[in-house]
Amino acid sequence: MPHRPVSLRAPKGSVAASEIAAAIDALLADAAADGAPSVEFPAEVLAAAEAAAGAWREGADAHEDATDVPFVTLDPATSTDLDQAMHLERTEDGYRVRYAIADVPLFVALDSVLDAEARRRGETVYLPDRRIPLHPTAISEGAASLLPDQAAPAFVWDLRLDRSGTVTGTSLGRAVVRSREKLAYDAVQDGIDAGDGHPMMLLLQEIGALRTRKEAERGGASLNIPEQDVEADGDRVRLTWRSILPIEDANAQISLMTGMAAADLMIRGGAGILRTMPPAPEENVERFRRQAAALGVPWSEDLDYGAFLRTLDWHDPRHLALLNQAASLFRGAAYAAFAHADELPEDAEQAALGAPYAHATAPLRRLVDRFVLLTCLHHAxxxxxxxxxxxxxxxxxxxxxxxxxxxxxxxxxxxDLVERTALAGLVGETFEGTIIDRRGGEKKDDEKHEGGKRDHGTSPVRVEVQLLDPPVTAWVETDGELGEALRIRLEAVDVAGAGARFVPVGADGATAGAADEGPAS
Known part of the structure; x- marks a missing residue:
């Protein structure tokens, strides 16, 4: 069971929510000048959304009536843009998973004003105190959201699994559904831990474990690194570390399974959009293997890197450093579209999953999912x-x-704004962290001039330090080994934008060297 988040305690290390709001207002105004989307929608887009929200039933005549199926949703407690609802049951041969996905195409017609605005935005942007939605809230938090006790149109994936968790059958159709409960991750996990879990969530945990095992068998891999998060604390805001809960992992496996079913359907149908990622280059894997050896974390030759990553626990400083270095193994994710079978990309797999995959379960928040769902429906x-x-x-x-x-x-x-603002009240304090990266020390290129070459020496050595409380990282101009503990002092913070300046300190508290600027992040 992961530890609860380590957080800054208010008022120390927290800041007034109004201060953050003003800073983000300024950030968005600056970004808008460069073409970034705003929270507000044009009047014609809002009008089209209201009309679509009020008239969706006119386009749902052919939808099956599945309102008798007791679907439930599982999301963060405060979420209102609910893309997915599930109904899980045990069968004689294994399991049946019905996964309802918000029918956004019913509200957003191709080449409509809503479609054009969604293409301009691409995805919902999540900021510490607000979000910039992909669709107007009349759709994303209203008629299209799978809110409890509300009839809503959906694409319903019907997946049959055997007792090992292997998918043995897939179908896809459109239906009107009615979720019965809006479940929240934290409350569900607390119930499971207390031995009083929601029956469907206990089944989700069981299916999720089987699917995780299947992922391991495929050679899939994932990074178990805590997420930096921003929490509201009354009228103040604070930074926290948030570990992914086991029930979230199980829930993610249902989404991944659906995305793989979508990819399979599109590949067989000869048209679609895949989410791809190339395998990690062998030199990166070997470099990572050397880093593991240097940190004293044995990596058995009979384990692939996905299996090895599953053995790492971020609470161990050496493991934390390795997990951060492992990010180099997860690069190159992209979308690959094909309108004909002969356009299918040569490497159609998402290497971190060990299988072809598509984004198909978040159409309220991500543009591509709407096109994938429509394409899959035609293939089905x-x-x-x-x-x-x-x-x-x-x-x-x-x-x-x-x-x-x-x-x-x-x-x-x-x-970064929240970081800098929170750190401003901690200037002069000393913190202990873990070195998770090291850069510099390379010889700079010599420069030719009339008298020959001028030696520019070597670049300065910097290390990246992961702090737990406050939950930030910082680059410091000093040297050290990955996984090593390092004490640093916060010397100055420029809230307006230059960042924070940390310096290393010795055991006696004396400054041990200079520091680079920058939080982090």
């Missing part, structure tokens, strides 16, 4: 993909790459 019905949809497929990867870059930049900049 044995129909040709309509020309308008086929023409759109090749355009989506580039849109997702561009909008994803904007979203990632906004999210990082906003989190």
């Amino acid at each position: 019905r044995g129909e040709e993909v309509p020309p308008a949809l086929a023409a759109a497929l090749p355009l989506i990867p580039e849109i997702m790459q561009a909008t994803g870059s904007v979203a990632g930049s906004l999210e990082r900049r906003a989190l």
